[in-house]
Amino acid sequence: MTRQSPDTIFKQDFIEGIAVAPWRIRSVNVLPNYCLSVTCNEGTTGTVDLSQLIFSERAGIYSALKDEQLFNQVRIELGVLTWPNGADLDSVWLYEEIAKNKVWCVPR
Template identity: 45%
Template sequence: MAMHVTDVETLENYELKLTFNNGVTGVVDLSNALWGEMFEPLSDPLLFRQIRLDPELGTVSWPNGADLAPEFLYDLIQPISNMDQ
């Protein structure tokens, strides 16, 4: 099964709450991943919060064209238990 993001919610401090198609839900901290030409602009909290689910890519993307592979996001995820949701 190809990995893809099915739900996204922005949190504080460049964190995302993500759900994947295998049912795993957790938090990804991107504060250390916002470097390089495409990602440095996302250090602006207003732009970062403009994230959207991109069903064609199966991941998340931003208006400036930045996107992250779902496998990369999955490797960073800190799963949350059902009680924490």
Template identity: 40%
Template sequence: MTDIIHVRKVLRLGGYRLKVWFTDGTAGEWDFSDLAQRETGPMVEPFKDPAFFNEVFVEFGGLTWPNGYDWSPEALHADMAAAGVLTFETAAA
């Protein structure tokens, strides 16, 4: 049985970069600039404004924004793991 992974904490690093801590004890930095630059549609249009991007918060274990857009924690964790940016952090962040 596989544990479900959730986002535990998020820290804004400036621009479209976030540091994300997961419930499995891993953490890493990720650049979400593709969200503002390449994605299209009414849900992602507000992301062209970095101030809106910075309104990110954690809700139900996923990254969420005020317009209801959310990012799957499992998919984000898998992408970050594949890119080699996750590390285990033993200290409480």
């Protein structure tokens, strides 16, 4: 078994200073009904359904995403899905759910 030095592993896990962890989001596309199609760094793909969360009584910061214009402004910052109002999603949890089920209905 070939072992890599910690320095080599560290360099492989970062590109231009950004961690290349498998759970980081590589691409996102907006789908109808408050859903997103996502691809993670190592190729895992799936759908994130935010509709239950957004329309929940306890939506908090996510309630602003009812505005489709705001929802459609989703972007990727350092591998994390974010919106201009400060809302974001836990990429590790997202990755684990779509790796298992291909669809993640974000709980409310």
